[in-house]
Amino acid sequence: MKKVHYSWIILAVTFFSIIVAGIIRSSSGVFIDPFELEFGWSRPAISFAFAVSLFLYGFSGPFMAAFVEVFGLKRMMLYSMLTLSTGLALTFVMQTQWQLILIWGVMIGVGSGLFLTVLSTQIANRWFVKQRGLAVGILTASTATGQLILLPVLATIIDHYSWRYATGLIFILSLLILLLILLFMKDFPQDKGLLPYGQENNDQSAAQPTIKQNPFKLALGTLMEGLRLKEFWLLAGSFFICGLSTSGLIGTHFISYCIGFGIPVVTAAAMLSFMGVFDLVGTTLSGWLSDRIDNRWLLFWYYALRGISLLFLPFALAQGSYVWLVIFSIFYGLDWIATVPPTIGLARREFGLKKSTLMYGWIMAAHQVGAGIAAFGGGVIFKVFGSYQWAFILAGSMCVLASLFVIMLKKHQPKLEEI
Numbered sequence: 001m002k003k004v005h006y007s008w009i010i011l012a013v014t015f016f017s018i019i020v021a022g023i024i025r026s027s028s029g030v031f032i033d034p035f036e037l038e039f040g041w042s043r044p045a046i047s048f049a050f051a052v053s054l055f056l057y058g059f060s061g062p063f064m065a066a067f068v069e070v071f072g073l074k075r076m077m078l079y080s081m082l083t084l085s086t087g088l089a090l091t092f093v094m095q096t097q098w099q100l101i102l103i104w105g106v107m108i109g110v111g112s113g114l115f116l117t118v119l120s121t122q123i124a125n126r127w128f129v130k131q132r133g134l135a136v137g138i139l140t141a142s143t144a145t146g147q148l149i150l151l152p153v154l155a156t157i158i159d160h161y162s163w164r165y166a167t168g169l170i171f172i173l174s175l176l177i178l179l180l181i182l183l184f185m186k187d188f189p190q191d192k193g194l195l196p197y198g199q200e201n202n203d204q205s206a207a208q209p210t211i212k213q214n215p216f217k218l219a220l221g222t223l224m225e226g227l228r229l230k231e232f233w234l235l236a237g238s239f240f241i242c243g244l245s246t247s248g249l250i251g252t253h254f255i256s257y258c259i260g261f262g263i264p265v266v267t268a269a270a271m272l273s274f275m276g277v278f279d280l281v282g283t284t285l286s287g288w289l290s291d292r293i294d295n296r297w298l299l300f301w302y303y304a305l306r307g308i309s310l311l312f313l314p315f316a317l318a319q320g321s322y323v324w325l326v327i328f329s330i331f332y333g334l335d336w337i338a339t340v341p342p343t344i345g346l347a348r349r350e351f352g353l354k355k356s357t358l359m360y361g362w363i364m365a366a367h368q369v370g371a372g373i374a375a376f377g378g379g380v381i382f383k384v385f386g387s388y389q390w391a392f393i394l395a396g397s398m399c400v401l402a403s404l405f406v407i408m409l410k411k412h413q414p415k416l417e418e419i
Helices: 006-026 028-039 043-071 073-091 097-127 132-160 163-184 215-227 230-245 250-259 265-290 295-318 322-333 340-351 353-385 389-407
Strands: none
Touching: 006 028, 006 073, 006 097, 006 132, 006 163, 028 043, 028 097, 028 132, 028 163, 028 250, 028 265, 043 073, 043 097, 043 215, 043 250, 043 353, 073 097, 073 163, 097 132, 097 340, 097 353, 132 163, 132 265, 132 340, 215 230, 215 353, 230 295, 230 340, 230 353, 230 389, 250 265, 250 353, 265 295, 265 322, 265 340, 295 322, 295 340, 295 389, 340 353, 353 389
16 A cells, blocks of 8 residues: 655645634634624724734734745744634633634734735745645645635634634634644655655655744745736736735625524625535635646636726625525635735746745735725725725626736746746
8 A cells, every 4th residue: 555645644734734724814804793783882993903803914924934945944933823712711801802803813814824825925935846736736725725624613703602612613623723733844855854745756845844934034034036027917916806806805794694584694604615615626726736737717707807896796695585685605715815825836836936935925915905804894894885885897897807917928838946
């Protein structure tokens, strides 16, 4: 029997780590109404805290990538998960809005930064040569898997008991992941006496030791380099719209939007998790396709189809039919995080393997600026118009613009060092 390469063990540990970090961050959508009811905080105020989280987890990404280069992958994964666990524990004793912002804005945002931004790229670049796109697809799909498994469970617990019990569940999961990382995670294949999966010669390019450099200088220097490149602006601009149209709007406000049409919270959460089922399929398939098809055209169609689905959602809810809502969930779910593998592929192609993680970290930061704007802006639009309709119409229209951004990138054959 052929022994399983340890790269797949690393992939599994990372997969479950991202699942837990993803559900902690995305659970904000089921806490809006309970926090509003118990503490009397306004929806824009609660949305602001969650917007800070989205903003910080995106902007912490490139710095997390630099910290990994300086301090090591395993250590940073442990620190990040410990930050999430601490934030969840403090949630039980919070009483004021500033505490909500500190815990769910700052701690949850920074703690999830590594797992939900650059970790997939780090693992794929370090541990895989063959199947690199597939590895990225599996890992990025894991954020949806967390929603698939746990969002309806959290919503049911909140509906029947309290948000505190739901918080307790994800707190316990974060502790289990801490133990998993401690026992099985390794920085490089060479730590196990192996080569990266699919590498046939003893080329040490994938095994770069930790860098003795100021991580802030490393991250900011990469940003300065990126700002001089048109390709960086096009990828960052398209990913800004990606964040605005996914985690910022759907992830934060979809459940509340459904509740406004008389749909029960458990059903709305189930629809969101249903998207996760199809996103798991769509993103994994996207990773496989990104190894084989021009990534520019993949992104063009992903953004165009997402825009159509967002413009369709107000119509689906207005019909009052669960059939239309299920159709939206399937269509949108297939596309939710499918943009990540080809975006990482294009970053690797444009900036090279060694720089791609830090560059992608800044591109992901743009993603989270868009997400933060949509999370806060959605709450403001709801307060002004009494409905989320205009928020979804604007997001759908901007997705069409994103499809034009990515197709403006030049087609070229990847250089040897980019493969």
